[in-house]
Amino acid sequence: MNKQQTIVILSKRELEKMRKAGRLAAKLLQHLEPMVKPGVSTLELNNEAERWTQAHGAKSAPLGYKGYPKSICTSVNEVVCHGIPSAKQILKDGDIINIDVTLIVDGYHGDTSKTFFVGTPSPIAKKLVEVTKECCTRGIAQVKPGARIGDIGAAIQEYAEAQGFSVVRDFVGHGISNVFHTAPDIPHYGTRGKGRMLRPGMVFTIEPMINEGTWEVEILADGWTAVTRDRKLSAQFEHTVAVTEDGVEILTLPEEET
Numbered sequence: 001m002n003k004q005q006t007i008v009i010l011s012k013r014e015l016e017k018m019r020k021a022g023r024l025a026a027k028l029l030q031h032l033e034p035m036v037k038p039g040v041s042t043l044e045l046n047n048e049a050e051r052w053t054q055a056h057g058a059k060s061a062p063l064g065y066k067g068y069p070k071s072i073c074t075s076v077n078e079v080v081c082h083g084i085p086s087a088k089q090i091l092k093d094g095d096i097i098n099i100d101v102t103l104i105v106d107g108y109h110g111d112t113s114k115t116f117f118v119g120t121p122s123p124i125a126k127k128l129v130e131v132t133k134e135c136c137t138r139g140i141a142q143v144k145p146g147a148r149i150g151d152i153g154a155a156i157q158e159y160a161e162a163q164g165f166s167v168v169r170d171f172v173g174h175g176i177s178n179v180f181h182t183a184p185d186i187p188h189y190g191t192r193g194k195g196r197m198l199r200p201g202m203v204f205t206i207e208p209m210i211n212e213g214t215w216e217v218e219i220l221a222d223g224w225t226a227v228t229r230d231r232k233l234s235a236q237f238e239h240t241v242a243v244t245e246d247g248v249e250i251l252t253l254p255e256e257e258t
């Protein structure tokens, strides 16, 4: 275990840096969205993301992270997460694609992802993506001082399973600051009232991966691409959030919250 176990409380100054990074990451997703069309390759999305990131004076956190070869993750259909952009992967009508971006601005990270429809989705794809987005929203709604980490996962799991879907166990949300992945782990399943208590100044991601069929995953031979064991669909939404004095602030929105 070389993972940092201490949960960091961020200062006002650090939170302001997290806001800048989070906002720019959200703007990058907004910038990429209109490119998501049949015929585009996932490498084209990656290359535009890298160009835009550099043009905005930021850095792509995934590039070179533990040997990861690209700037963003592009996870299509049965890919749960960590799909590697490729010139050979051309989006087609009916696909779903999660684009996951993490930017470093002034040393601090903003990590966010969304699942997009390519053309017209099948009814099951549409339902899975809508339920997954709602899972992310419901998880975030649990965040306030005094709540427990288990409350977040319980809210997500209850809703996903009631809709007939399953929650991925092998990947979890994470603390994030000037370090990409740190304590605490934020499982997207669990039990209310269990786990560490949330305190103002904690910052972490909530990033549920919800599957059409089994929650079990396999890692492909490239060492990164996680796919569903049954090759059915998987969707994901991710935000970086901060615990405030009286609730939660979503840091990965494209504009300041009003």
Ligand code: MF3
Pocket (backbone or CB within 6 Å): 061, 062, 063, 065, 066, 068, 072, 073, 082, 100, 101, 102, 111, 205, 207, 238
């Ligand atoms: N952005 C992913 C997350 O949400 C992590 C990607 S790490 C990479 O935690 F190396 F695969 F890029």
Ligand code: CO
Pocket (backbone or CB within 6 Å): 100, 101, 102, 111, 112, 113, 207, 238
């Ligand atoms: Co991410």
Ligand code: CO
Pocket (backbone or CB within 6 Å): 111, 173, 174, 205, 207, 238
């Ligand atoms: Co993350």
